[in-house]
Amino acid sequence: MKKTLIACILLTLVSSSSFAQEDEVELKQASKEYVLSLLKMCQGYAVEDETPKDELDAYLLTCINDELESEDYYPIKALPKA
Incomplete structure (x- = not known):
């Protein structure tokens, strides 16, 4: 019974950490x-x-940083020069 309980706890911890990494x-x-x-x-x-x-x-x-954030890019600190 203890082995089953420990296995369940370990499984919960492992699955929780993998969900956190996916985020x-x-x-x-x-x-x-x-x-x-x-x-x-x-x-x-x-x-x-x-x-x-x-x-x-x-x-x-x-505006630019909002768009960059929505596409998973790093924000910029200054406006680009054309």
């Missing part, structure tokens, strides 16, 4: 071309949203 996503580095395409897309959104010039850089950075 971890390995981030990738986005290519410069992809980031520039996101910049262009986000600039279009900024025009549609009538984003003020003094808020534009922050808006674009947030």
Whole structure:
């Protein structure tokens, strides 16, 4: 009986750790071309949203990083230069 109980506990621990590892996503580095395409897309959104010039850089950075995050890429710290 003790062996069965120990086996069940070990099985639970092993299966729990494998589920936890499946949730971890390995981030990738986005290519410069992809980031520039996101910049262009986000600039279009900024025009549609009538984003003020003094808020534009922050808006674009947030927009690009939101898109990168949704595709499992590392975020960027500064806007790319075209």
